[in-house]
Amino acid sequence: MVDPDSELAAQLRFDVPHAARIWNYWMGGKDNFQADRAAGDAVVQVYPEIALMALESRQFLIRVVRFLAAEAGIRQFLDIGTGLPTMQNTHEVAQQVAPESRIVYVDNDPMVLVHARALLTNSSAEGQTDYVHADYHEPELILAEAAKTLDFSEPVAVMFMGVMGYEPDLDVVRSIVGRVMDSVAPGSHLVLWDGTDTTPAVVEGANKLAESGGVPYILRSPDQLAGCFEGLTMVDPGLAPITQWHAEDPAAEHIDAYGAVARKP
Template sequence: MADRDVVDPSAVDADVPHAARIWNYWMGGKDNYAADRAAGDAVAEVYPQIVTMARQSRRFLIRAVEFLARERGVRQFIDIGTGLPTMQNTHEVAQGVAPESKIVYVDNDPLVLVHARALLGSTTAEGTTTYVHADYHDPDRIVAEAGKVVDFREPVAVMFMGVLGYEPDLAVVRSIVGRVMDATPSGSHLVMWDGTDTGAEVVEGAEKLVESGGVPYILRAPEQLARCFEGLELAEPGLVPITEWRPDGDAPSVDAYGAVGRKP
């Protein structure tokens, strides 16, 4: 991590709701402040399932990474928009299956950068875990920086986990995903989940988030998310609610869909 990327924690504004901290609160983490909890509670008041969604999103990540590492033999992961570290982060899951795995975390959030050093301290001796400070609107920079760690001649898992709703234009979203996937070889995978507009309560929750000072997040129809997987071979069971993707226990359905697609 370059010195120019080091952020002073005192520069973080605790009085303004922060997306990563709100999500951390819903997931039961401790890296949040009163403003984040107030915004999180405002959403949960009208959409109580947001807490379930947050925690089940991590279960989806764990299952998807384990599937790719164990069943598809993937040893390289680029986790774009990683957010604050919580339980069972991507490198812990992948390296738990294959200690030699290489993981590149990507985020443009100064607060996430503050926590990056602690996150990278738990990697295996055999593997590599690093952090790239970049915005997903600059996929060329992501590919260039990730290429210092991963070998783009070998399969790579590209992950967008509940972050693409910060871009309102679906065409831009598809371009971002496509440009990163274009850099990867056959046998690579796209792992993605996102919130969907599949219920009135979740839509109201998104509105409450904005009213509470949070950054707007665009909820899309599952059919729109499916367009990001065009040209890829979806692993069973396809694009489904994240609690239904290779479930490891009983969980209520949530307004979030995810899938894993293989590049032919």
């Protein structure tokens, strides 16, 4: 029998910058190669805050998942665009608060899938963790596969964490989010953050990423991101820099990345 992970590994190119590995590099991880580090360094030279953004994005995820599990009573999480596993992944945070939590991770990256099979496993006996290999442009497929683990008659937290910039058309982004949220129960929550075009330096950083061979990433304005939450009720403080969403330090540093949590009525 052919090992599916060996087939996936054969698809990997280590000489071409890879989005998930570049992000891993910025976060201080070890799952990256010279091409990834070169592309990452090109961005850092003009926008050194990118490393802080990477680290703060994980802190935002931790705060959001804790809030949803502890205060909103959510027990199901659909994390779309997972990226490479790192510290304090969604299932670890959720199951620490509520051991019975069920989590489905979604990504279309073969490298992520190989790591996910090894590392994204239950941290509690009562919970369940699974992985769907799919592209976020296929929401119906994602929902069908996730339904094998999640009960869509009950509330679900749908998470798009720093991934929607890979789709250049904002209308397509809103369509993807809307199609998923239309399929989940009332009381479900949408979590979305993304990089924003709020300073010239971050825009130059995005340009350097594309010039260095990385997959281009589209930065949007906070107002454009806010349109993804249409029809939902924002949780306080609404759309805000990710460093300031439920932060312990109210004077947390501003960053060119905005996020929000919103409830489906």
